Amino acid sequence: MPISRAVQLADKLYAIDAWMEDGPERLSCYLFDTPERVLVEVGPSATLHHLTDALDELGIDDIATFVVTHVHLDHAGGAGQLARRYPRARIGVHRSGARHLVSPERLWSSAVGVFGEEWLASTWGQMEPIAEKRLMALDEGDRVPLGGGRFLDVMHTPGHARHHIVFHDDDSGGMFVGDSVGLCYPHGHFVQPVTPPPDFDARLVVEQLHRMAQRNPKFLGFAHFGPEDRVAETLASAEARIWDWVRIVERMTNLDDKAATEELRRWSRAHYLDLGFAEEDIVKYEAKTFWPMQIAGIRRWLATRQTR
Numbered sequence: 001m002p003i004s005r006a007v008q009l010a011d012k013l014y015a016i017d018a019w020m021e022d023g024p025e026r027l028s029c030y031l032f033d034t035p036e037r038v039l040v041e042v043g044p045s046a047t048l049h050h051l052t053d054a055l056d057e058l059g060i061d062d063i064a065t066f067v068v069t070h071v072h073l074d075h076a077g078g079a080g081q082l083a084r085r086y087p088r089a090r091i092g093v094h095r096s097g098a099r100h101l102v103s104p105e106r107l108w109s110s111a112v113g114v115f116g117e118e119w120l121a122s123t124w125g126q127m128e129p130i131a132e133k134r135l136m137a138l139d140e141g142d143r144v145p146l147g148g149g150r151f152l153d154v155m156h157t158p159g160h161a162r163h164h165i166v167f168h169d170d171d172s173g174g175m176f177v178g179d180s181v182g183l184c185y186p187h188g189h190f191v192q193p194v195t196p197p198p199d200f201d202a203r204l205v206v207e208q209l210h211r212m213a214q215r216n217p218k219f220l221g222f223a224h225f226g227p228e229d230r231v232a233e234t235l236a237s238a239e240a241r242i243w244d245w246v247r248i249v250e251r252m253t254n255l256d257d258k259a260a261t262e263e264l265r266r267w268s269r270a271h272y273l274d275l276g277f278a279e280e281d282i283v284k285y286e287a288k289t290f291w292p293m294q295i296a297g298i299r300r301w302l303a304t305r306q307t308r
């Protein structure tokens with residue numbers, strides 16, 4: 001039986017469960033079914049059919065603009081394919097991420113370095129290039145029109161990735177945060193950092209969390225996964241947990257990457273249990289976390305900080 005993948009969050013705003021790695025509740029895309037339709041986040045190409053099926057179910061035959069918070073493949077991997085499906089759509093991305101959508105080769109090889117080629121090609125899928133003229137280069141203070149006088153405000157939020165952007169819709173109060181706050185799943189509702197190399201910078205991430213809080217959004221639209229309306233609490237725990245992880249990794253000077261990965265996983269599990277989170281929720285978070293990447297990103301940041 002087909003699952004209804006779209007949930008209405010506010011006037012003309014839907015959250016779509018776009019699946020990922022063949023499971024639900026992994027990736028949320030957000031659709032503004034406004035006079036100028038805007039889709040936030042695309043997802044990897046291998047599972048793009050979940051998104052396009054949902055768009056078809058909603059009767060969406062045209063999109064004015066689709067935007068990605070950043071070009072990591074679990075957000076933008078299918079952008080080329082989606083651009084082909086909606087030939088009139090513009091594609092919004094931070095100005096320094098744009099070149100990776102025009103020529104995805106470098107982005108691909110950097111992702112191969114983290115995830116391995118076989119896993120990447122089969123699980124997230126290949127990227128197709130997008131013609132430069134279709135790109136809308138975005139930066140802090142820009143506005144993406146939704147039509148009828150409604151806009152998505154763009155904030156530049158480096159830290160998870162240098163070119164990360166976040167979109168704020170004043171009308172619904174939604175802030176669409178990509179990976180800049182972390183992961184937060186509807187089971188458990190706790191936030192966990194995402195700290196990939198090469199860009200992860202703990203200080204920058206925390207700076208952006210403060211800027212997001214200042215805007216006082218009504219809810220955070222996570223990419224992984226869904227809306228979270230406990231905004232202040234979620235942003236504060238995102239900050240606390242980043243410093244927790246940095247401190248833990250800093251202490252692991254005598255462990256190799258593999259042992260450090262296991263230690264961070266073990267510490268996090270014990271910490272979540274201490275905080276009273278349910279074991280079944282913790283297990284689900286663990287399964288959805290790429291632990292070696294977390295260690296690699298934090299260690300890289302610690303190393304560059306020391307050489308500065």
Ligand SMILES: [Zn+2]
Nearest residue numbers: 070072160179
């Ligand atoms: Zn990311």
